[in-house]
Every structure is written in structure tokens, then in C-alpha cells.
Amino acid sequence: MFRHSKAGIALAAIAALTLAACGGGGGSSSNATQAQAVSQADIDKAMSTPTELTFWTWVPDIKKEVALFEAKYPAIKVNVVNAGQGEPQYTKLRTALKAGTGAPDAAQIEFQYVPTFSITKSLVDLRPYGAAGLKDKFVDWTWNQVSGSGGEVWAIPQDTGPMGMLYRKDIFDKYGITVPKTWDEFAAAARKLHAADPKVSMTNLASNQNGVWMGLLWQAGVKPFEVTGADSVKVNLNDDQSKKLGTYWSGLIKDGSVSTDPDFTDQWYQALNRGQYATWLTAAWGPVFLSGSAKSTSGKWRAAPLPQWDAAKPVSGNWGGSTTAVVAGTKNPIAAAKLAEFLNTDPASTKLFATQQFLFPATKALLADPAFVQEKPAFYGGQTVNQVFSGISDTVDAKFQWPPFLDQTVNDWDETVGKSFADKSDTGAALDQWQSRTTTYAKNQGFKVNP
């Protein structure tokens, strides 16, 4: 039904002569998404009618979770497709949506991309299918991440990435460094470490990793973006707090006590294995990832919360994590919505995610599950790492918002702020540039931009 109304509006426009033009057309079809609640009878009927769903996701072995869903609803068959991880999948999804054919019924979307897809009317509001009632199952801050400004529920949270600090206990011990509780202590430790061994840096702030910067902004309480209406957005990338953060990090980088290698590259993996970084500021999915990527350092790592700006009020940010969303244009919205719901709320399914794919849970139930939080991986010297991150998850600020044009924002960050880190140039000026480039882009895309 969304397809029809959208096509109708687009037809009125001159541009509707082309298929491709339909994608962004029709600024006022939001009424269509406020569909009426679907009755239980309709749901029962849909779930017992033989249906085939296509589901795009890059989670390895997700067929196990899908099998649980198919066992519960034998009439429904789910084709799991790996269309690439992150950006490649989004590119394919956009292309399929523009072409009007080939898009899946449901897809994995990272939190930060939800607004980028909801602005183009590419996601189905899940409220009519009972999604609003799921709110209490999830960690509080995740719900805002999947909600629209009009209360829409665009996706169901799957996993999260509250940020903490993984550190090399052996390196800290060797140079007499205590685990820093505040960013001031962190900076002092960084300089001490660098003076003792210039080959080791306190941490690596990757010059190509906008996700970490956003997580650090998030922790510092900065609100870089606020969607203030259907066509207006606040862009606030260079305020005093951001500048303070910029000065802090560029200072450490200029000293040489923090490196800026691009992450997830050969060089970065080598550096982790060789002990060139004393800490990795990472998300809750980091511990398992690291234990697979730096096997030679097993037993030497520990986990702690991020250093704080105000030690009395611990706060954290989030980096990464995904959702399951239903893609606009699906012929089976009910079945797709129920798939998204089942995968991410069913106790057996969520447990599989946490134990088989090592996704960090988004549900309160699992975060409180002793079997999960009491796990003692040898890579971290038997520390209950999940418990550390489960505690951090409660401190993530709930009000952080993503822009509806994330790709461009990230690209511009790489070329301004990230570049200033790598070149050891003026980060303050780079933040101004980032602000102006993002603002210009937003205006060109028709947004009203409030500073």
C-alpha cells in the first residue's frame, strides 16, 4: 500500500516519468505509514498462510535463529541472503529500492543508519504490528535509536556496542600505570607511557573511524544532530564541547602518545598483536573480536569502563550494533515484522545471538542472565568481561541522535577531522570545516538547518 500512494504522488510530479525518480519523491506520504493496527486475527491468518520471506543480513550462521522462527511458524519460509556487510549492503538495498524490484522483506540495518533509511521512506513503521509493546524488553537507550520523531518504530534492536576500554594489563603493570578513571588520568598515563617506551602508544584513535569519534561525542554529552521536524535538522559539530574533545585528542596525537593508524587494516592488526597499543577504546563487541584477531596476546587483556569526564557520573557512548528492519514495499509486512520481532525478542533466539555469534545483547533479560554475565574468557585472564559491559550498557546516554544523511557526514569527517588527526594539523579548524560541509550538504538536500 505504501508503494501505491508513493507512486501516486510521484506521478503528479514531472519527474515521475523516470522510475528512478520515485525513490525520493512524495514528501507527504507519512500519513500512509500511520497505518491502523493490524488485528490479531489478521496476524494469525498471515502467519499460517504459506509465505516466502527474503531477509538480508550479514550475521554468520543466522540460519540457526531463523530455523527457530520457521519451527514456530511452519507456513513461513525465510530465504537468508548475505548481501554484504554494512555499506555494500546498503548500496544494494538503495539500488533495489530505486529500481522498485529485488528488495528484501526484512534487512539488517545498523542503528546509525536507521534515520538515513527512514528519511527516504524505505522502512515500514512497525507499530501496527505490535512493536510498540516491545519497548520494555530492550535496554532503554536502544529504543530511542530505532524510533522516529513521530513515534514510529522503524526497527527492532538486535545487538549493541556500549563503549568501554580494553587494556593490556601486562603493559600497564610494566610501566606502573593504574587503570585511568578519568580522561585527565588517561592523558597523564599516555604521556608517561610514551616517555617510557616511544614505540607503544596509549591507544590508537583511527583517523578513518568516525564511529569512535561519534561514540566519544556521545559520551561527552554532545548532541551533534537533532532531527527537529520532517524537513529540519540541527547540526552541531563544532560547539565548545566538541572543540574541547578535539583539543584533548589532537594534543595527545601531537605528543606522539596516541597513534592514528587506520583501523581494521593489516597494519592495525599487526600493531594489536605486537603490543603497540596499550588500550583499545572499543564497543562491547570488541572483546570477542579482539580475541579472534590478536590470538597471540591471549591472557594479557582486561576490560574497564571508558575514562570519564566526570568520575562521579559515569556515562558511555555506543559504537555499532544492529537492528532488524522491515523494508518498504514488502508484500508480507506482517510476517516480516514478526520475523524481526521473533529474532530479537525470543529468549532462545537472543541467547543464540549472544553465545553463537557473540553479539552483545540489546535485551534486558539477557543482560541480567547469570549464564551470560558470569562468563570468564581466558583471553581476559578469567575476568567477567560481559559483566563489565553489561554495567556500561546502563550508562549509555539515551538522547543521542543520528543524522538522516550519515554516509556523507562520515565521508566529510574522514576528510576533515580524521585527516587533521593523521596530519597533526589543527583539529579545531577541521571541526569547523566538518560543520560547514555537513550544513552545506543538508541545505542542498532541501533541509532547513538550524545551528
Add this chain to the structure above:
Amino acid sequence: MRRLASSRARRSVDPSATGYLFVAPFLLVFAAMLVLPLGYAAYLSLFQDRLIGGTVFAGLDNYVTALQDDRLLQGVLRVAKFFAFQVPIMLAISLLAALAIDSGLLRFAKAFRLGIFLPYAVPSVVATLMWGYLYGPDFGPVAQLADKIGAAAPKFLSDGWMLSSMANIVTWEFTGYNMIILYAALRAIPHELYEAAAVDGAGPWRTAWSIKIPAIRPALLLCVIFSVIGSFQLFAEPNLLQRLAPSVIDSAYTPNLYAYTLAFTGQQVNYAAAVSFLLGAVIVIASYTVLFLTNRRSKR
């Protein structure tokens, strides 16, 4: 009976139509894969599709913006610079290799020929990944070797070296390809010319300089034109090296990379189409300039 049938067939088919029949498959693919997409891109470049407000007719606005786009201009100048120093080196090596094989003086000519041509069989993506590893600042073999002898490792992926590092990859990839074209042209030179040269007392170097190279001028020109197109369309190499050196290669490093980023990152498909068309125009002009200059020189 058979004679009758064949004569009837001959009468019913216009001889010139046979030619078109042979060309038809090509024309079909050409139309479907080149003319139609080009037309569609030209059409797209006349609109502006925004996140808010949808699609509006923009006329030539996208082109006007692109012509004033400093990032696009920088990219074009960068690939022009790349072309100016990479192509002469590559073609010189190709020519030398082709002449060496053609001279018949090499012992393992076939293995030599295959060895030089082999990199062309490696997809440029794989080649770039491989060279990216070799260039690695900490772990790359060159860096490790430099470390062993206590020298500073050359910073292949730094701002100052990047274009040369990329030129090296492209040269490695395409020397063999150009060599084959030149070698094929050398094989087509009539033998009488060599005999005449030998009678006049020319040695192998003199023969190469005065007979072989002038005779394969059209083939050399073809290689140059291919290289113009290749250089201006540089994409896979910067795109992959960007991951290793994100602060050196920005999204407008080459015009093609810029168009790609506009379309797939900024979702400015229409503007990307306009940029692509302008890039096409630049390539046409550059190719024509090369032809014009070389023609004039030969007339002198």
C-alpha cells in the same frame, strides 16, 4: 536443384545486408550497454533529486556547479599529472620489451613475453591489494628490509609518494598489455625493409630506430590513446589504497572516484551523472589533443 535454391537465396538477400547481419550482435550490445545508459545518464544529469522535496528539473545547473567545483578540477589536474609522467615510462618499457622479443636475440623469449604479460591477467583490485601490502609502512617487506639494515622505510603511502606508488602499480599492470600490441605491430612489418636496411649496413639499433619504431607509430598512438582513457578513469587503485591511507586519498582524489562517491555516498546521482559527462568530455579533448599533436609532428 541445389544450384537453384542457392541462386534464389542469393537473389533474396541483399549483399550489403549480410554485413549488417554480422555487425548486428555488436550493435545490439553496444546500444544496450553503452548508448542507452549514456542517454539515461544524460537525462539524469538534468535533474536534482533531494532527500527533502524530491526531484526537480534543474536544466544545466549540475554542469554549472561541476565546472566551478574545485575538487573536481583538482582531481582532473591530478590524473593529468599522473598521465604525463606514468605513460611515457610505461610505454618506453613496453617498447623496449617488444623490440627485445622481436629482435630474436633473446634465449627464453616466450617465457619473457609471458612473464611481462602476466600482471595484466591479474585483476587490478588484486594487484592493488598486493602492492598495498608491499607498501605497508610497518609490516611490508620493503619496510622490514629497511628496518633490518637500519634505514628509514620509504613512506610509499604518504602524501608525497602516493601518486608515484600508484603509477608503479599501473605500470606493473599494463606494461605487458601494451607490449603485446607493439609486438604484434612489429611482426607485421614487411621483411624486405629489414633486408634493405641490412644491405645499407644498418645494425640492430639503427634498424630499430629508423625502421621499426616509425613503422609501428599507429600502434604506439593506439597505446597512448588507451592510456589517456585509462589514466583519466583511474578508480580501483585509489579506491583500495584509500583504506590504507584515508587521510592521503580523499573522495575526490580522481574524478572517477569523485563521481562514485557522489552517487553512492552522497546519493547525488544527478550531480554524479553530470560530473561523469564532463569527465567524458575531458577524455575526448585529451585524446584529440594527443592525435592532433602527433599528426602535426609527422607532417613536419
